[in-house]
Amino acid sequence: AxxxxxxxxxxxxxxxxxxxxxxxxxxxxxxxxxxxxxxxxxxxxxxxxxxxxxxxxxxxxxxxxxxxxxxxxxxxxxxxxxxxLIPALLATAGVRVAPGCVARLARDAGGWRALDATGATLGQAAHVILANAFGARQVLAASDLLTPLPRVALMSALAGAVPLLPAAALGGGPRRAGG
Structure with a gap:
């Protein structure tokens, strides 16, 4: 999906x-x-x-x-x-880059605030999506949000890899599967 x-x-x-x-x-x-x-x-x-x-x-x-x-x-x-893809997405209307490292989340009347390690607000929104893989567990724990999520608490890190190969190494590079 x-x-x-x-x-x-x-x-x-x-x-x-x-x-x-x-x-x-x-x-x-x-x-x-x-x-x-x-x-x-x-x-x-x-x-x-x-x-x-x-x-x-x-x-x-x-x-x-x-x-x-x-x-x-x-x-x-x-x-x-x-x-x-990344430069095109960053050039999309309404997209704003806010460099920083979210240490924890805090709920308030307006939704959520993303805070850095010093407690400074990096951003706020009605909804938050944690897309930082295994690091989500640390942010949730620091935000006192991990306890009601026992399956997330049991999460373990898995090694992943995205290979970067020269096209010549693959006999001409990526091709459409089956075509």
Missing amino acids: GGGRALGRWAGLPGGAAPGVWGTVQLDRDAGRAAALADTVATLAFPADWVRAVSRDEASALAGLPLARGGVFFGQGMLVQPSE
Whole structure:
């Protein structure tokens, strides 16, 4: 749902700023997890046009290069160029950059205030979205908001990676999955 909303909002951005729907192949970590991932997709009955399990051969065909294992294919997976997208978003009417580091949130009559480590107000709004991954837990704890969120309190950090590869290393760079 989030990807579709982003695409809908960003589709009209100029030049290379708009994401392109290319499809995404997510590979299983190892052969032992292939059945579990396929079973999860089947059990949750996701629509096949959103995500479907793929064999090694199908994943290879979709990616256009030989792969060691299968996984899942997200047909609406997007290619986003952050170096183009971010400046375009920052140039959008109504967007204001307010550099700072939010240490905690405070509720008041107008909604929420975002405070830095010294207690200075960095900004205020009726609604706040914490989009700082594992750091959200620290902000919630410092704001005395973590106790009613036991699942967030149990959150653990996972390593993530976004590779930056030269196009030549991929035989011409990213391509539309299956095309």
